[in-house]
Amino acid sequence: MAVELIRIVSRSSPMALAQVERVRAELAARNPEIRTEVVPVTTSGDRWQGDLAKLGGKGAFTKEVDAALLAGEADLAVHCVKDVPADRPLPAGTVFAAYLARDDIRDALVDPAGRTLDQLPPGTRIGTSSVRRVAQLTAVYPELVTVPIRGNANRRLEKLAAGEADALLLAVSGLERIGMTDRISQVLGVDEMCPPIGAGVLALQCREGDTDVIEAVSGLGDPATWREMTAERMFLHVLQGHCNSPIAGYAKAERDGRLSLWGRVFSPDGKTVLDAHEWAGPLDPATLGTSVAVALLRQGARELIDTIPH
Template identity: 65%
Template sequence: MSDSRLLRIGTRNSPMALAQVERVRAMLADRHPEVTVDVMSMSTSGDRWHGDLAALGGKGAFTKEVDAALLAGDVDLVVHCVKDVPGDRPTPAGTVMAAYLTRDDVRDCLVHPGGLRIEQLPAGTRIGTSAVRRVAQLALHWPNLMPVAIRGNANSRLAKLDAGGTYDALLLAVSGLQRIGQADRITHPIDVDRMVPAVGSGALVLQCRDDDTSTRDLAASLSDPRTGQEIVAERTMLHVLQGNCHSPIAALARTEPDGRLGLRARVISLDGKTVLDVHEWAADPITLGTSVAAALLRQGARDLLDLPAHESA
């Protein structure tokens, strides 16, 4: 590109979302200095609602207003956390996932005021999390700990922990804390083989209108192909399972040195007593995701996923 242009980027107005847009702005400034960025931030229903996300349609509550602005032509590009994008329904008609940025740290972490690791916590420690994936894996590995529901963005959760009285520690995403400049709060990054991450953990996606070829090309220039392959594998698995944010599903795809993709996925009951694990490899991400989902279904994943929905965040 040689001519100057304005790119309007839409995003949630949370501190983390705004930090993510700044990352995109910096990448554009480095690779496309002719592009001027104008940020349009907005509050979403998921940000405003403090009850069970199921009442708002789950993770779509964090994206639908931003997607609506994109479809209306108010913005040219939107930035989403991949794990906020619903996996049980298609991308909104008329839009396309144009780029996946290089993936950040995918791990969950413990935040404890006293600096303890998760295995050092005394029985009955109250852990702030509402994500069923985390609740189920806590029950599997650390059944003596007590998950306590919590909502709000990472900053507000840290504030609730610091206020005392309700939570003794939190489970949060390493990448999220890094993005908001709170990496020093991380007490214990938990190994992915113990706490398998959420689908799309650590990844950002750039979404634009399908017919906006110039913006598609601009976004594609920022894309990391390796991350894209991994996310497609994970989200294909999630789509085949028809999983959503209320489903106890965990997955992580990783690119092997020989170029093959490996995908490990887990479906687990909330009490941690039933664990379905699959780990397969393939060259094609859609084939891999489909195959892993089919293997989980053969093990009985449908029975676990059809249980009543629980809150997640």
């Protein structure tokens, strides 16, 4: 029996709801006969404004969403891949049915005065809670100050307006989703600010046994993004990084089918940087992810990650 209704569980932030609307629109274009409805949840990560590590890390944004899926209250979850922990498997009984085509993976500076990082005076407070951003920013701009700022992008922009920071670092893709790209004062290249694993990618998660739902949504998947995510998530899994690990990297599937992966591990102050870059050649994506992680482990990545409290 073909599925008639798909209930999509989502965090209730404007960003999460915008992501769900993208999925609904793509699904309606492919399967106009399927109705969709949204089941909103508020996660512990959304409610908690302190250090994420104290809540058990990134899983704080996915736990309640997973629970709704497993309890049968919803049929589909939409996740930002960068928020889904890779140091442990997906909850038993669930699978990723598709990765949507990748959005922009870069970071952006939001400065109310429209300046670039080079133009910011010493002591400027940059709002970010990302250890990856802090490490890279501190290494190149030690005169700038980072201040912890949490919440979804809309909330962070409100905090910026309230004076809790002088400028922000945010994901370009997130600002695109909430229609706020006009706030960007500088887009940082991946060589200036290496992105998080899974940047710019939405994943569709279903219950393993829901073959009708899996079949209905798997057509939304992008094959190139699937290869990139397989490599990136295996890379992170082998490194066993936690939410306080300054790990960055991205895979790129070329049009001719070649796949490369760039991986980096930083010390929190950004002074130590371990780098590895490989092309897959005949390797499958998961083997590429493993190979780049092993190259970093040979350089001392394990010690670097394990010395960071979490």
